[in-house]
Amino acid sequence: MDAELFPRERAQVAPGAVHVPDWLDADAQRELLEACRAWARPPAGLRTVRTPGGGTMTARQVCLGWHWYPYGYSRTVSDGDGSAVKPFPAWLGELGRRAVREAYATEAVRGPVPVRPVVCDASLAHSVVRDVPPSPAVVCDTPPAPWPPYDIALVNFYDGDARMGMHQDADERSDAPVVSLSLGDRCVFRFGNTETRGRPYTDVELRSGDLFVFGGASRMAYHAVPRVLPGTAPAGLGLVGRLNVTLRVSGFAHGHGAERIMGDSPS
Ligand SMILES: O=C(O)CCC(=O)C(=O)O
Numbered sequence: 001m002d003a004e005l006f007p008r009e010r011a012q013v014a015p016g017a018v019h020v021p022d023w024l025d026a027d028a029q030r031e032l033l034e035a036c037r038a039w040a041r042p043p044a045g046l047r048t049v050r051t052p053g054g055g056t057m058t059a060r061q062v063c064l065g066w067h068w069y070p071y072g073y074s075r076t077v078s079d080g081d082g083s084a085v086k087p088f089p090a091w092l093g094e095l096g097r098r099a100v101r102e103a104y105a106t107e108a109v110r111g112p113v114p115v116r117p118v119v120c121d122a123s124l125a126h127s128v129v130r131d132v133p134p135s136p137a138v139v140c141d142t143p144p145a146p147w148p149p150y151d152i153a154l155v156n157f158y159d160g161d162a163r164m165g166m167h168q169d170a171d172e173r174s175d176a177p178v179v180s181l182s183l184g185d186r187c188v189f190r191f192g193n194t195e196t197r198g199r200p201y202t203d204v205e206l207r208s209g210d211l212f213v214f215g216g217a218s219r220m221a222y223h224a225v226p227r228v229l230p231g232t233a234p235a236g237l238g239l240v241g242r243l244n245v246t247l248r249v250s251g252f253a254h255g256h257g258a259e260r261i262m263g264d265s266p267s
C-alpha cells in the first residue's frame with residue numbers, strides 16, 4: 001500500500017455499491033497476479049474480444065468457469081481458440097463470498113486480508129437484498145448467502161490506452177453481487193445508475209488491492225472504466241498496466257450456457 005497522508009475510507013457509492021480501499025495486501029495482490037498470469041496463458045488464454053458490430057474491446061480478457069462473449073456465456077472459447085474454458089477455482093469463490101461479506105458488514109473485521117486462507121463460510125451478504133444494515137460482526141455463525149457459489153471470473157487486462165465503455169453486467173441469471181478486484185495501475189471507475197448510461201454517476205479511483213462490490217439495488221447499474229492512469233502501479237508488484245478480476249454468480253443450470261438477445265456494448 002502506498003503511504004497516504006489520509007487513509008482512504010471505505011464508501012458506499014450507491015445503495016448496494018461499496019468501495020473498500022486496500023482490501024488485498026501486497027502479498028495477496030502478488031498471489032492474485034501470479035494466478036492471473038497463469039490463467040492468461042493459452043489455451044483459453046487472454047484474448048481480444050470482438051463485438052457484433054465489428055469493434056474490438058480495448059481491454060483484453062480471459063474467463064474462468066464460464067466463457068463470456070458479447071453477449072452470453074458458453075463453456076468453450078467459442079469466439080476464440082475453441083478450447084474449454086479454464087476451471088473456476090474454489091479458493092476464488094471463497095474470496096468472492098468473503099469480499100461480499102466484508103463489503104456489506106458494518107462491523108466486520110476490516111483491513112487487508114490474504115487471498116487464500118479461508119476462515120469460515122459465513123455471510124452477511126443477504127442483508128443487501130433488503131437494503132437494511134447487516135447484523136454486526138458475526139463472522140462464523142451467520143446463515144449462508146442466499147446465492148449459489150461464485151462460478152464466473154472475468155479477468156480484464158488494460159494497458160495505458162485501454163478503457164471500457166458504460167455497460168451493465170447483464171448476462172448472468174443470478175442477482176448475486178458482482179465482486180471487483182483491481183491490481184496494478186490506478187483507474188477511474190465510473191459508477192452510474194440503473195436507467196441510463198449517463199448521469200448521475202460517481203467517478204471513483206480504483207487502486208491496486210481495492211475491492212468494489214455492487215449488488216442489491218445497484219446490481220444492474222451501468223459502469224465503465226473511462227481512464228487508466230499509466231505508471232501508477234505499486235513499485236513492488238511487478239505489473240505494467242491494470243488487471244481487474246470480476247467474480248459473478250451465473251445462476252445457470254449446470255452444463256448450460258445462456259445468451260442474451262439484446263446486448264449492451266462494453267467496448
Ligand atoms: O475493470 C473494471 O474495473 C470493470 C470491469 C467490468 O466492468 C467488467 O468486466 O464487466
Ligand SMILES: [Fe+2]
Pocket residue numbers: 167168169223
Ligand atoms: Fe462490468
